[in-house]
Amino acid sequence: MLSKPQIRAITLLQQKKFRKEQGLFIVEGIKSVTEFLHSDYSVQRIYYTTQAAAKLPKIPQNIKSVKIDDTTLARISSLKSPQGVLALVSIPDYPPLTTDVLQKGFHLVLDDIQDPGNLGTIIRTAEWFGLKHVICSIGSVDAYNPKTVQASMGSLARMQIHYTDIVKLVAYSPIPVFGAVLDGNSIYDTDFGEQGLVVLGNEGNGIGPAVLPHITQHITIPRIGQAESLNVAISAALFCAELTRKRGNT
Template sequence: MLSKTITKRITSLHLKKFRQQEQLFIAEGVKVVSELIAAGYFAEYLFTTAGTKQQFSAATLIDEAEMKRISALADASPVLAVFRIPKATSFKLDEITVVADGIRDPGNFGALIRLCDWFGVSQLLCAPDTVDLYNPKVVQASMGSMARVRVTYQDISNTIRTQPAPVYGAFMEGESVYNQVLETPCYLILGNEANGIRSETEESITKKISIPRYGKLQQTESLNVTTAAAIILAEMRRTSSGR
């Protein structure tokens, strides 16, 4: 049975303030927890319900009601771990460095990390106001890919000045990504879901690129940020592999 002290400590990690204080974060789900353990993350706590106890033999067995109390998700997983936050990694310009300019939705950000992993992007640069990497919903949506992508939070414009490379920004109005030869190494900037790329970041952009619309009425306002990222990254990888 979980003590009140441990329950309170774990549920406090649902909030960024306490994750930073404790230097701990929650991960839930068989795949996510397994991948983080395999990647060398240290588990401060590991809990499982009866159905997955055999797979996680070192875990503490708790019942489903207890798991629901400590879970940060609407539907509790049968496995929950509390991991230590590793030391922050320094920024390193990659062949393609994806830049998140204030992305706030945890699901979008976690999916973006997963996309980076899929397309072999090892560096994700984030504006300081981008959603926290260790938000439980980000961790869940990344599906373990956070273990393979360096996520760095620092000023975007200063970083580009100190480590210069071509800078491409995703806009509604820009040159079609399908008509470009995109140089690498480079930065690919993706903006906030509601407001796009902020003006101070836009000053660093070398070229504005866009995804053309083919619908007859042209009434769709925009694409989800992760959908746009997937299309652009796929095109960048396609053209670079053909050179």
């Protein structure tokens, strides 16, 4: 049984302020928790129900595990339908991106992405296509938001998410900077080469005016129908797929 202060301490981690203060975030579900147990992330504590116990992998002795009932899990979970297990994981502190790292292939750069589900889907998509880093503006949604973690479906466990001043990043980039816009060159006619930053803009406003002047090439996903715009996560998937196809990694 968890005390009221313990329950409150866990539920407060649903807020960015308290995640930052405690250096912890929440992971839920057997699949996702298993992914983090097998990753380089540091899992601090696991809460699980009797029904979930048999489905979990062996938990290392250095990780405190606590059996709780369904009612308690429902009180600490951020999900409408809790999935049997909840883990508290340390937020990693990644070193700044170096020129050597930037020059290794392609990286997605996100300019003030606001929807946690979109970010989680982008992280999942980036991992599918073999990317290792996703770079976010300071104003982008927190990658450790429970909804982002859930939408990443475990991919966050193998990705590095960086938050930085992307205006400076693109202004001094040692590699080409491609920007997803509505009036650029067709993505299908573009020679992306072997390395680059792919900038995707805010869901409502696109790439910000401070970033646009530093875009090397303006790229468009051609529109055939009448839709006003594409979801940013869908755009990210199309860019990743086209980069992979043109590099012959199919």
